[in-house]
Amino acid sequence: MTATPQQDDCLFCKIIAGEIPSDRVAESERAVAFRDINPAAPVHVLVVPRRHEPTIGALAAASPVDLEALFALVAEVAATEGVAEHHRLVFNTGTDAGQTIFHAHAHVLGGKTFTER
Ligand code: AMP
Ligand code: ZN
Numbered sequence: 001m002t003a004t005p006q007q008d009d010c011l012f013c014k015i016i017a018g019e020i021p022s023d024r025v026a027e028s029e030r031a032v033a034f035r036d037i038n039p040a041a042p043v044h045v046l047v048v049p050r051r052h053e054p055t056i057g058a059l060a061a062a063s064p065v066d067l068e069a070l071f072a073l074v075a076e077v078a079a080t081e082g083v084a085e086h087h088r089l090v091f092n093t094g095t096d097a098g099q100t101i102f103h104a105h106a107h108v109l110g111g112k113t114f115t116e117r
Pocket of ligand 1: 036098101
């Protein structure tokens with residue numbers, strides 16, 4: 001198993017460790033995917049690196065291999081959820097952008113027509 005720095009007070013680290021339940025849909029050596037507890041679309045899956053970094057930018061800077069693995073699992077989830085051809089991929093960075101959990105994560109959203117930008 002890869003060395004994966006974790007943070008004790010982080011909800012997503014606890015979900016990754018299995019200490020808090022989640023509806024897990026896929027996983028790999030470096031990333032985990034589970035359904036958002038408050039879905040904003042028929043398909044709303046969060047894809048998170050096992051490595052704790054607060055934002056997607058921090059992950060990119062700290063560990064490109066984990067960034068690559070995150071996108072690989074996003075593609076796998078989009079395919080298995082049936083939204084490979086039509087989905088929205090969102091990364092919120094900072095509270096002003098709506099980030100509430102400071103463990104980097106991708107929102108994979110699909111199964112509806114998005115009209116708003
Ligand atoms: P963000 O606002 O970009 O930080 O996204 C955090 C997301 O985590 C939100 O969409 C929440 O609905 C979701 N969330 C919070 N707690 C849980 C949980 N226990 N299991 C699954 N998703 C969660
Ligand atoms: Zn974490």
